[in-house]
Amino acid sequence: MNIRILILALITLPFAVSAQVTEPPLPLTGAPPAAAVCIACHSSEMIDSQPRLTEAQWRATVLKMKAAYGAPVADKDVDDIARWLTAHQTGSGQAAARQGRLP
C-alpha cells in the first residue's frame, strides 16, 4: 500500500462526531506533499503547540522523526518540510517568542 494513500485516508477520515473531541486538521496549504507524513504517527497539536522554533530546530526535529521514529521522509524533502513548518508557524499567527531563541 502506498504511504500517500494511507496519509490521505488519515487526513480525510471523520475522526469523531458532533461536539466530541476531534483531531484538528493540519492545514497543508502550501505544504510540500511530503509534509503530510507528519501526522501519520501523531496528531497536529504536536506541531501547533510548539514554541516558535528556528528552521534549524525544525530541521533537527524532522531528522529525528526520520532517524529515530522511522518516518518515511526522503533526504531531498527534509529541508522543504522544515521550511514549511517554520513558515506555517509564522502564518498561523503565533506570537513571536518574547524569550530568546536558541542560536
Added chain:
Amino acid sequence: MDRFAPSRRHFMGLLGITAAAAVSGLRAADVQLPFDNGKRQLVEGFEGKGRMILQRTRAPLLETPFEVYDNGLLTPVDRFYVRWHTASAPRQIDTAAFRLNVHGHVERELSLALADLRSLPAREVTAVSQCAGNSRGFSDPRVPGAQWGNGAMGNAVWRGVNLRQVLDRAGVKAGSMAIRFRGLDAAPPHFGKSLGVDIARNDDVLLATHMNGQPLPWDHGFPLRLVVPGWFATYWVKAVSDIEVLTTEDDNYWMAKAYRIPATPDGSTTPGAPAGATTPISTMPPRSFVTNVRDGDRLRAHSQHAIRGIAFSGKAAIRRVEWSGDGNTWHRCQIDGEGGVYGFRRWHTQIPVGAPGGQQLLVRATDAAGNVQPLHAGWNPGGFMRNAVESLNLVIA
C-alpha cells in the same frame, strides 16, 4: 528499505488507532498556560478522563489542571496526567494470553501469566509519577517537545508485586549490568528503559496492577506497570511485557539518545553551549507548589492569608518547606504528617499581607539529603527536570 514500510497490517493498525481517537469527549473550554503559544483546550470525557488539558489527541498527552492538586494528596485516576510516545499500545489486551517474559542473563527464563503474578504477595507504595519534561513550557529559551505546564505529575497509591520477587525467580546471574523493561507500545523506536540491578532490586520497585485501588486503566499501563518510586516517570514502563537482563549498558534509543541530561551537578548547561557529556535522567529533585493561591490572585491588604501546597522529592524525604516574600528571608511552613517518603506532602502556613500593590510569594522545599530547590531555573536542551523555586505575583487590594 525504510523501517516504516507500509503494509496492510500497518494500515489497519492506524485505522484502529484513529477509530479509538474518536472515543467520546466534550470540549469544555480553552485554558491559557502561562507561556507563549500556551492556549489549550480543556476537555471532559476524553479517554475516559474527567476535565483535562488536551496537549495532544494522538498519541494522548493529557495534562492535569492545576486545581486538582489542591483537592487532596492523591490525584484521582481520572484526573491523572497521561503521556504516550506513540499510539501503538493495544487498547484491548487478552488477559489470559498476556505474558511477562523474563530473559537474558538469568538462570531460568520465565513466562509469567497475570495469574502467576497474582499468586505473589502484593504491597502498596504511595509515590509521585512526574514526567521528565514536566513544566517544559517554562524553559527559557524554549525547547521543542511536549509543552507541558506544571500538570504532568500526579500522586497515587500503587499496588503490585515487588519486582525483586520476579527477578529472584529468574535468578539474575553475576555480571549483570542493567535490566531492561519493554512495553507493548512497540512502534519504532520500541520503548524500553533500563535500571541498574541494585535499583531494580529495591523493595519499593513494583510491577503494579492497581492505582488508587482501581485496576490500571489502559492509558496508565494496563495490565502491568513498572513503578520506580523517586525516579522520573519515563522509567515507569507501561504495559510492561518484557524484562531482559543485560551484561552491557543498554544502548537502546530511549537510554542512549533520549531522556538524557547534561552530566553536570544540576543537569543544566548554558543555552547554545557546545553539547558536552550527557547522562540518563534518573531521580527527581525536590519541588514545591502553592495550591490554594494562583499567580495574579487578589488578596486583602493588611490581613493574614492561609496558604497551602504540596512538596515532594524523589531523592529523599521532604524535610523543610519555606516561603519568602523576597527570595532572601525564608520562613518555615508546617508540614503535615501523611504522604510518605515518595508521595506529595501537604504543607501550610499563614502569610502576612501588606499594603495595597504587588506582593511576591515564593516557596521552596529541601529534602533530608540536603537537596534544595534553586532560586533560578537551570536550562538543558531537553527541557527536563525543572525544579526552580515557584514564584507567584499577588495583587494586594
